[in-house]
Amino acid sequence: MPSKPRIYLMYMLSVYSVSVAGQFNVSQPKPMPEGLPAINWDILQMDPATRENLCQRQTAYCANNCGGPTEAPKNFCNVTSMAWNCGCSKKVPDFSPYLWPIVQAECSGRSQACQRECNEQQQHQTGNPNCAVLCNDYYTCDSPNAPPSYLQTDSSSDTPSYNGPKKVVTTTPQNNSTKNANQQQTQQGEGTGQVAITWWLIFGMISMIIFS
Numbered sequence: 734m735p736s737k738p739r740i741y742l743m744y745m746l747s748v749y750s751v752s753v754a755g756q757f758n759v760s761q762p763k764p765m766p767e768g769l770p771a772i773n774w775d776i777l778q779m780d781p782a783t784r785e786n787l788c789q790r791q792t793a794y795c796a797n798n799c800g801g802p803t804e805a806p807k808n809f810c811n812v813t814s815m816a817w818n819c820g821c822s823k824k825v826p827d828f829s830p831y832l833w834p835i836v837q838a839e840c841s842g843r844s845q846a847c848q849r850e851c852n853e854q855q856q857h858q859t860g861n862p863n864c865a866v867l868c869n870d871y872y873t874c875d876s877p878n879a880p881p882s883y884l885q886t887d888s889s890s891d892t893p894s895y896n897g898p899k900k901v902v903t904t905t906p907q908n909n910s911t912k913n914a915n916q917q918q919t920q921q922g923e924g925t926g927q928v929a930i931t932w933w934l935i936f937g938m939i940s941m942i943i944f945s
């Protein structure tokens with residue numbers, strides 16, 4: 734049986750390794766807080782002129798990120814479905830997933846729908862008094878913690894998943910198209926978990942060697 738000091742040391746080391754891992758930024762969407770009003774909004778509720786304008790900004794953003802229109806062989810935004818993707822010829826598009834115009838517009842539309850729902854609840858004297866604060870805290874639209882968007886598809890005729898869950902996208906890497914915005918976030922999160930486990934293992938092994 735391990736001695737008491739050894740157990741204590743192992744405990745301290747695991748606390749330390751978790752705190753080291755905590756210094757890395759975890760870019761994962763926040764879980765929905767309790768009391769956040771359910772919303773009934775998706776991007777197709779934007780009027781056609783707004784969608785048209787948004788798609789123009791979206792494809793211009795893609796072309797710009799690729800280094801010009803001729804460097805963006807995969808660049809679509811379907812005004813009917815709002816499916817989009819961006820693939821450069823010479824690089825992987827490197828704008829942050831939450832900064833794409835269409836992702837921001839979707840988040841902002843949801844955020845406004847959330848506030849409307851709060852106003853509605855307030856008029857009927859129902860619901861959470863912190864409603865508006867909860868909306869603000871959850872829909873942090875221009876940050877890595879923005880809620881995920883599922884509008885990215887492989888092809889312009891694919892129907893995106895408007896309110897999740899994420900569709901299984903069978904992507905063969907083509908012309909360096911963007912990874913799914915949500916996928917990127919998940920991978921970063923997993924990376925942090927792996928770092929934590931790695932530290933935990935390293936410290937655990939060192940302490941076993943020293944103290945056995």
Ligand SMILES: *[C@@H]1O[C@H](CO)[C@@H](O)[C@H](O)[C@H]1NC(C)=O
Nearest residue numbers: 755756757758759876877878
């Ligand atoms: C984490 O992200 C914030 C901005 O969101 C940044 O200011 C900070 O430097 C980042 N920290 C690390 C360790 O990357």
Ligand SMILES: *[C@@H]1O[C@H](CO)[C@@H](O)[C@H](O)[C@H]1NC(C)=O
Nearest residue numbers: 805806807808820822907908
């Ligand atoms: C990918 O690039 C090739 C040429 O490099 C082109 O023929 C093909 O159509 C492109 N695919 C997509 C989806 O843009």
Ligand SMILES: *[C@@H]1O[C@H](CO)[C@@H](O)[C@H](O)[C@H]1NC(C)=O
Nearest residue numbers: 811812813814889890891892
């Ligand atoms: C845009 O989406 C609609 C609805 O999914 C589809 O019928 C149409 O073919 C798509 N347009 C293009 C150019 O892919």
Ligand SMILES: *[C@@H]1O[C@H](CO)[C@@H](O)[C@H](O)[C@H]1NC(C)=O
Nearest residue numbers: 821822823824825907908909
């Ligand atoms: C994808 O980008 C890499 C550089 O990151 C480049 O070497 C490669 O040729 C690109 N692939 C395509 C199909 O353009």
